[in-house]
Amino acid sequence: PLSNCHLVLWTGEIGLGTPPQKFSVDFDTGSSDLWVPSSQCDNTCDGFQGWRRYTQTDSSTYSVASPNPMENHFLVQYADGERAVGEHVKDVLQLGESLHVVDQIFAQVTSIQNFQSCASEEGIFGLGFSMISSHNFPTPIQNLKRQLRHPIFSMTLNVEDDYPTDDPSSSSGQQHTGNSNQKHGEGHAIKSSSEIVFGGVNQRNYEGCLTWHDLGQFEWSDGDVFQGYWDFKLEGVRVGGTSMPSSALAIVDSGSTNIVGPNDAVGAFATVNNAHCFAMETDPSTGGKNPIQVDCGSSAGFDVAVVNCDAPFFALEFIADGVKYTLAKEDILLDIRMQGGDDMCLLRLQGSNDTPGWVLGDPFFNKYYVAFDFGQKRLGFAKSTQNSGNMCERDMSLEMSSNNNGSSQIPPPTPPANGKIKTESPSAVPEVAVFVDNKADQSLPDEKSDYIPKEDLSATSSNGKQWSTKSKFGVTVFVCVLAGLLLSRITRRRRMQKLEENAEQVEMSEFTADENTR
Numbered sequence: 024p025l026s027n028c029h030l031v032l033w034t035g036e037i038g039l040g041t042p043p044q045k046f047s048v049d050f051d052t053g054s055s056d057l058w059v060p061s062s063q064c065d066n067t068c069d070g071f072q073g074w075r076r077y078t079q080t081d082s083s084t085y086s087v088a089s090p091n092p093m094e095n096h097f098l099v100q101y102a103d104g105e106r107a108v109g110e111h112v113k114d115v116l117q118l119g120e121s122l123h124v125v126d127q128i129f130a131q132v133t134s135i136q137n138f139q140s141c142a143s144e145e146g147i148f149g150l151g152f153s154m155i156s157s158h159n160f161p162t163p164i165q166n167l168k169r170q171l172r173h174p175i176f177s178m179t180l181n182v183e184d185d186y187p188t189d190d191p192s193s194s195s196g197q198q199h200t201g202n203s204n205q206k207h208g209e210g211h212a213i214k215s216s217s218e219i220v221f222g223g224v225n226q227r228n229y230e231g232c233l234t235w236h237d238l239g240q241f242e243w244s245d246g247d248v249f250q251g252y253w254d255f256k257l258e259g260v261r262v263g264g265t266s267m268p269s270s271a272l273a274i275v276d277s278g279s280t281n282i283v284g285p286n287d288a289v290g291a292f293a294t295v296n297n298a299h300c301f302a303m304e305t306d307p308s309t310g311g312k313n314p315i316q317v318d319c320g321s322s323a324g325f326d327v328a329v330v331n332c333d334a335p336f337f338a339l340e341f342i343a344d345g346v347k348y349t350l351a352k353e354d355i356l357l358d359i360r361m362q363g364g365d366d367m368c369l370l371r372l373q374g375s376n377d378t379p380g381w382v383l384g385d386p387f388f389n390k391y392y393v394a395f396d397f398g399q400k401r402l403g404f405a406k407s408t409q410n411s412g413n414m415c416e417r418d419m420s421l422e423m424s425s426n427n428n429g430s431s432q433i434p435p436p437t438p439p440a441n442g443k444i445k446t447e448s449p450s451a452v453p454e455v456a457v458f459v460d461n462k463a464d465q466s467l468p469d470e471k472s473d474y475i476p477k478e479d480l481s482a483t484s485s486n487g488k489q490w491s492t493k494s495k496f497g498v499t500v501f502v503c504v505l506a507g508l509l510l511s512r513i514t515r516r517r518r519m520q521k522l523e524e525n526a527e528q529v530e531m532s533e534f535t536a537d538e539n540t541r
Contacts (some may be wrong), residue, residue: 024215025050025178028141030357030385031280033180033217037148038117039129040082046075047211048148050178050219051278052253052395053382056099056155057116057163059146061109061131068135073146073210077131079112086113088128095289097130099157104137104200111158118221128160141186143211150176150277152396155251164397171222174398178277179228179407180388181216191219192523223423224403229392232415233403236343252276255343255396255402257381260284262292263337270379273341275393275402279384282339282355282372286324289374293319293328296337298327298370332358339372341381348404354390357446394421413489 025035026047028037034047039059046059060068079085088095088111097109116127132146153162168174187210218225224233253275260269269288282293293300299320303312303326317325330336336352356368371386383472387393394403414422419424 025180025217025219026212026215027181027183027217028144028186028212029184030182031141032144032278033385034141034144034212035148035215035219038115039077039127040079040114041084043115043117044075044077044084046077046145047143048146049278050148050150051276052150052178052272053146053276053278054149055151055153055162055251056097056130056147056149056158057127058097058099058107058109058130058132060135061133064109064133064135066217068132071140073143077112079114079131082114084115084125086126088113094158097132097157105139106134106136107132107138108134111160116163122167122170122221124163127163127166135211136284147278151252152250152397167221168397173396175223175394175396175421176219176221177224177392177394177403178219178388179225180218180277180385181407181409182389183216185212185214185216186210187213219442220423221422224394225419226414226418226422227411228407228409229405230408230411230413231405232417233392233394233405233421234344234346235396235401235403238400238402253402254380257341257343258345259340259342260288260381261340262295263437264340267291269393270380271344273383274380275383275387275395277385277388279382280371281384282350282386283375283378283382283384284372285378285380286322286374286376286535287320289372290318290320290324292337292339292372293325293370296330296370297334298328298330300328302326322373322376324376326373328372329367330356330370332356332366332368343385346404348387348391350386350390355386380403432445440532491518 025033027033032049034051036045036047038045048057048059060071060074060076064074064076068074068076094109097107097111099107107130109130111128111130113126113128116124116129118124149156150164151162153159153165156162164174164176167176213418218228238250238253238255238388255273257269257271257273257308260267267288270285283289290300298319300317301314302317302323304315305311306313314327317323318329319325336356338349338351340350341348355371357371358368390407391404392407396403526530
């Protein structure tokens with residue numbers, strides 16, 4: 024089971040050692056390292072009260088990772104300045120009740136800086152491929168491949184919050200813990216409404232059949248695939264049915280809080296949806312940061328965008344292998360309306376000049392069930408739902424049940440009353456929503472093949488304008504901006520580090536890298 028921590032990240036519990044020491048970790052498909060805090064961590068860990076720490080002397084199966092001390096050193100530096108230092112060790116990894124990985128190498132962290140944490144998050148469980156790891160040791164999915172019935176894991180991320188709600192009168196929403204570390208929220212999960220399945224899929228959590236897309240958009244010049252990310256090819260990106268110029272690369276990343284895309288495309292999307300966009304500017308007198316309204320289409324991008332919750336909205340559409348994946352109003356807006364305030368919603372989308380394509384983060388997972396096949400190197404998508412009683416005949420061999428070997432014991436779905444089994448693509452189903460629009464449907468433009476030039480769109484923001492917090496509207500926007508900064512800040516953290524590093528090495532024209540970067 025996985026737990027939603029305030030829509031920032033989803034955590035699940037693992038065990039390390041014998042007897043197992045429990046940790047609540049972020050299962051991140053955008054990285055490959057597994058690390059948890061160590062009992063030997065210095066005072067940089069002290070601000071994270073409630074953190075459980077790995078104690079090697081309490082485990083009968085602990086051993087050093089390598090006889091070479093230099094190979095045991097662990098250091099990871101993330102794109103936004105987050106830094107974790109420690110050492111690699113070897114011990115038993117436990118997933119669920121029945122899956123154990125003997126001699127899994129992971130890092131016990133002894134110092135952290137600039138770390139952004141949500142509540143009880145106690146480490147990272149990277150589910151990416153070995154080429155983006157910080158070491159040459161076998162990654163978790165490399166070891167899991169030898170044990171699972173199918174070399175597949177799958178995820179459903181529900182939007183229902185599973186962590187204690189912060190008391191608005193307290194400071195628990197954001198705590199500065201020293202060494203520039205910050206903790207958002209308090210306590211451990213009180214329930215679990217999401218799930219990760221190792222060894223197959225759980226058809227109760229999606230409708231119809233999985234649609235598969237091959238991996239391998241990063242390639243070396245000799246044609247070899249750069250096996251690092253869960254990436255696939257896009258045929259197009261559209262806003263409200265209108266095509267827009269964009270990268271043909273998409274990376275599926277459960278560790279990214281938002282959808283991330285090229286600045287120009289994201290700016291155009293925000294502009295056509297009449298968003299108010301903001302960047303954070305440092306106040307020279309106080310050193311603090313204040314939101315400054317900027318042009319959504321600025322080449323420098325923006326930190327946060329807000330829109331009127333009740334206004335017409337143009338959906339964001341991704342096309343792959345002829346299949347359209349749509350993020351509509353209820354999928355990509357975060358409704359945080361204040362009582363007596365304006366109806367403003369946060370856009371769960373941000374731009375970046377550092378990424379070579381689109382990063383399909385948690386809003387995508389909130390709408391679509393995702394299966395990761397690291398045997399056949401492919402991704403499977405289907406619309407998420409809850410307690411589906413239908414079964415896809417094509418996916419039956421991947422279905423996990425109490426009689427199958429794997430980390431989850433999941434009862435098989437109940438067949439429909441008429442005894443029929445679905446064999447076709449998913450039809451429209453009720454969708455889990457962050458934002459629920461009770462207004463009448465608003466008409467959108469007819470689908471077009473040509474992109475609307477940015478200069479033809481009507482922007483509502485002006486570059487460099489100071490946003491006032493004196494009006495009711497301004498106060499509402501200010502609160503929205505602060506909430507958005509939390510989401511965007513953590514989005515930029517560890518998830519993007521390896522992507523940005525490799526973007527410098529990989530030539531994205533034709534997705535080919537120069538041979539000397541191998």
